[in-house]
Amino acid sequence: MKNGLVVGGELSQRKKLILRSVIESHIATGEPIGSKSLVSKSDIPYSSATIRNEMAELENMGYLIQPHTSAGRVPTTLGYRFYVDALMESYKLTATEIISLNNIIQNKMGELDSILRSASKLIASMTNYTTVAVQSPYGAPTIEQYSYMLLDERAFLLVMRMSDESVSTKHIRVDVTLDDNILRRLTSILNASFVGITSEGITLPMMMQAEKEMGAAGSLISPVVKAIYEIIGKNEEADINFEGLNKLLEYPEFSNVEQMRRVIRMFEKKEDFMKIIEGADDDKVNIFIGSNGELVDNSAFVFKTIKVGGRAVGAIGVFGPSRMDYSKVISTVEYLSNSLAGEQVIGLLGDAADKD
């Protein structure tokens, strides 16, 4: 960390060319890149000695590193950072890829759950990395509307529409003899007083009042409130899904047991992942590159929040080696999350996704 803060501003054109070449070769092969192998690339009109000198300087500046004396160079986190921010050309999705994405977006309208699932699969196969999909992680959704389904004399199903457009249900069994009338009254009370609240918003006076209004069937309220409480709490746990974990094994950087163990452990400790996602910027594609302490070494995580009506309801991203094909991954994640934002979830109509 000598002077690596004013990232990249001071680099000459030639240094940029060489740095970019090193990074792209490394992304393709995974091997350290030596001066000679660069010379053979068509767009580098310098000799290996010149390149060596430049590479030595790039190393001093913190963009490259040698795994050991006598090996080629490998990009550092700083190097990737600069590449992503300044050097990289953005990838144009092909027509086929756009069509696949649009298909998913249109067909699965309305259920964030299944849209994320299919999108994960598609992205995993398009990019050859592991896809990460998160559902309604932050700002626990509240309940917007209540309804019911009568099961038998003593049991019913409480149906709740949540603020993130998902639906929760809960079986409730009580000691009161139920009928449609009672339940209709119950839900209208709930819809009047128990909407939009968080777990702390449920107060004893509210419950007392509700019990009073229910009259003889007042004993209903207690189990119902308990159910509501659980639902709110449950929705506070995020749901993370991984697709294409096996693809990671194809990359040599993950092909040793120790590294793989770390990755799997990270995937299973979902809270850590959540922290990264929650701490990120809602409005742009976020790129975390390994060994920040947050991620496993040599890995990178590219993701973007999905917003519905201005509210973040989930996120979708790609996890892979730090030598990732950033341009393609970024384009894909961006296209998908933009297309989703504000369009789906609302309903079945809507010809989503005007392209580009």
Place this chain on the structure above:
Amino acid sequence: MKNGLVVGGELSQRKKLILRSVIESHIATGEPIGSKSLVSKSDIPYSSATIRNEMAELENMGYLIQPHTSAGRVPTTLGYRFYVDALMESYKLTATEIISLNNIIQNKMGELDSILRSASKLIASMTNYTTVAVQSPYGAPTIEQYSYMLLDERAFLLVMRMSDESVSTKHIRVDVTLDDNILRRLTSILNASFVGITSEGITLPMMMQAEKEMGAAGSLISPVVKAIYEIIGKNEEADINFEGLNKLLEYPEFSNVEQMRRVIRMFEKKEDFMKIIEGADDDKVNIFIGSNGELVDNSAFVFKTIKVGGRAVGAIGVFGPSRMDYSKVISTVEYLSNSLAGEQVIGLLGDAADKD
């Protein structure tokens, strides 16, 4: 496969003792077991030479195998099979373990989904293997009861209770102006005619009839039926969950990349797992031991179906190396699936799980 069909009947007491000792030592250490290391075990009163002779015979009979000429012996699949069927003492769950299991069963009553999830976590930590939980895989559930929730003038939520006691919901947006009356009529038609059917059960005459009954709002029927069709189809896909994948990495038999790759691939190709589970016996704990062609080499899968009201709605099991602590795993899986059978899902009350 010399004469390995009449499994184990012809074994002398001494052979059984030795076989059992070899298997249990191997389960504990993972290493091939040699004659000398057995002598040191307290319950073996024979010299290494005697044991060598017996082991040679056990090898001929197909219960043991030598990885190479000068190594100790390792159990074969047949050996494990015999051990599980005849040699093993069943593990008694400790009081603490039973309490943990009961807590889960009681607290999470009513939602198969979350009960399986917590149970998976607990079993994974109790047994130190990977837990596999499957939800409603077989005999696609049918729809038992319909209800609705009015969202706005043109949109409503169709709520369906399925035969496996799960609940599905679907957003539906239509061109008709909606109100409670219309939807009440709609659901009563659905509850009369569209209950208990499979995707093939939906016929054109049924739809025509329903449209006629809805009168002016007949155009509702088509999107609703489409939604029903999708729900039935979606429920035909099983949902498999894995917990504690990282634990596998602790066992040397999975600590090489090639093997790990196979395992992860198998976990991601859920259909294969489903096939194993579907083909199994509903009424007992099923034990598959590796290299049947179905499972990855050196692995084993112990699981049992969970039944609700006589119908299989899921399964829970444990996946690990074939040198697995079968007795503990079997007891755990059995206790849990028995406690669940027919008790939860129905409702919130019910003091489940009388112990033992």
Place this chain on the structure above:
DNA sequence: TTTAGCACTCTTTCGCGTCAAGTGCTAAAC
């Protein structure tokens, strides 16, 4: 029938020399 002893086999481990890749530096060329 059981056991002690022994020669034999096979894997694992370690050290060691060779090889190839890639570097930094110096001196010459442009």
Place this chain on the structure above:
DNA sequence: GTTTAGCACTTGACGCGAAAGAGTGCTAAA
């Protein structure tokens, strides 16, 4: 002043053989 050619040097990867260790099967004695 910049670029390039040439060269000595460093370092990890690879392959080989020797030695060590574990365990066996067989024979002969108890």
